[in-house]
Amino acid sequence: MTAKDKKLCEICGLKPAEYVCRVCGRRVCRDDYDVEKGVCSVCRDTMCEICGRYPAISYCMVCGRIGCEDCLIQVTPVSYVCKECIRRGFYRLELRRR
Ligand SMILES: [Zn+2]
Numbered sequence: 001m002t003a004k005d006k007k008l009c010e011i012c013g014l015k016p017a018e019y020v021c022r023v024c025g026r027r028v029c030r031d032d033y034d035v036e037k038g039v040c041s042v043c044r045d046t047m048c049e050i051c052g053r054y055p056a057i058s059y060c061m062v063c064g065r066i067g068c069e070d071c072l073i074q075v076t077p078v079s080y081v082c083k084e085c086i087r088r089g090f091y092r093l094e095l096r097r098r
């Protein structure tokens with residue numbers, strides 16, 4: 001038995017790993033890799049839906065999309081709104097007072 005160069009995909013465990021995910025570092029097969037984004041299928045599913053570059057931390061309470069630290073703005077201790085919704089005026093950062 002010599003060096004095992006051929007590693008199997010760490011997601012499906014069936015096909016040879018051809019790519020390395022730039023986010024989690026998993027070795028994955030072609031089926032489990034998104035070449036365009038450079039991430040594995042697991043990371044793609046948890047990737048920010050707004051910029052698509054960073055892992056999501058939570059979701060926007062207005063549009064429901066998941067977003068990263070960069071794209072979400074914390075509005076209460078437990079909820080976030082994405083920058084896009086704020087830009088479009090779907091959510092006002094300050095409550096109006098008379
Ligand atoms: Zn696979």
Ligand SMILES: [Zn+2]
Nearest residue numbers: 021024040043
């Ligand atoms: Zn990954």
Ligand SMILES: [Zn+2]
Nearest residue numbers: 048051068071
């Ligand atoms: Zn983002």
Ligand SMILES: [Zn+2]
Nearest residue numbers: 060063082085
């Ligand atoms: Zn939003």
